[in-house]
Amino acid sequence: MSLLDIFKRRASAPVARERLQVLLAYERNNRDQPDLVAVLREEIMAVIAKHVQVNQDDVRITMDRGKTTSTLEIDINIPNAGAAASTAL
Amino acid sequence: MSLLDIFKRRASAPVARERLQVLLAYERNNRDQPDLVAVLREEIMAVIAKHVQVNQDDVRITMDRGKTTSTLEIDINIPNAGAAASTAL
Numbered sequence: 616m617s618l619l620d621i622f623k624r625r626a627s628a629p630v631a632r633e634r635l636q637v638l639l640a641y642e643r644n645n646r647d648q649p650d651l652v653a654v655l656r657e658e659i660m661a662v663i664a665k666h667v668q669v670n671q672d673d674v675r676i677t678m679d680r681g682k683t684t685s686t687l688e689i690d691i692n693i694p695n696a697g698a699a700a701s702t703a704l
Numbered sequence: 705m706s707l708l709d710i711f712k713r714r715a716s717a718p719v720a721r722e723r724l725q726v727l728l729a730y731e732r733n734n735r736d737q738p739d740l741v742a743v744l745r746e747e748i749m750a751v752i753a754k755h756v757q758v759n760q761d762d763v764r765i766t767m768d769r770g771k772t773t774s775t776l777e778i779d780i781n782i783p784n785a786g787a788a789a790s791t792a793l
Contacts, residue, residue: 617748632733633730633731633732633733633734634729634730634731635728635730635731635740636727636728636729636730636731637726637727637728638725638726638727638728639724639725639727639742640723640727640728641722641723642722642723642725643722644721645722651724651755651756655751655752655755657708658751658754659748659751660748662744662748663744664749665747666740666743666744667740675732677744686731694710697709698768
């Protein structure tokens with residue numbers, strides 16, 4: 616299976632809020648190597664949290680470890696700053 | 705355009721070496737907001753470089769800033785540790 620086949624997914628319904636999506640795929644030849652994706656997951660989440668106020672309920676993380684390919688999907692709905700400001704008026 | 709349509713790409717030829725791919729998409733409603741993807745690009749690259757020996761020649765970065773959607777693709781070919789070891793024998 617090609618790495619890019621993983622991303623051939625059906626389109627989801629449009630979301631009203633802003634959305635950040637991280638798709639990470641690691642295709643390895645050496646099965647003895649540790650799963651880099653698991654390590655990167657935590658660190659990339661930390662990087663995002665520095666810039667975006669992330670609500671745990673608005674984060675969906677899907678991880679799939681195969682024999683030679685690991686994939687990670689981080690899907691974050693971000694409260695729209697503009698919408699929040701107009702509510703405050 | 706849906707966020708996921710971006711990832712409907714044709715499969716590339718298989719690569720001999722290990723491969724790490726990061727696809728990042730940001731769909732924003734507020735055009736006045738700064739481009740989060742540009743900021744995350746540098747920090748995610750730094751995170752990866754902590755764990756993987758990244759050769760500049762083996763990194764391909766594609767960035768696309770649209771009016772409401774920005775996308776970033778980081779494609780890294782990683783020298784296979786196993787192959788390097790067998791060469792040293």
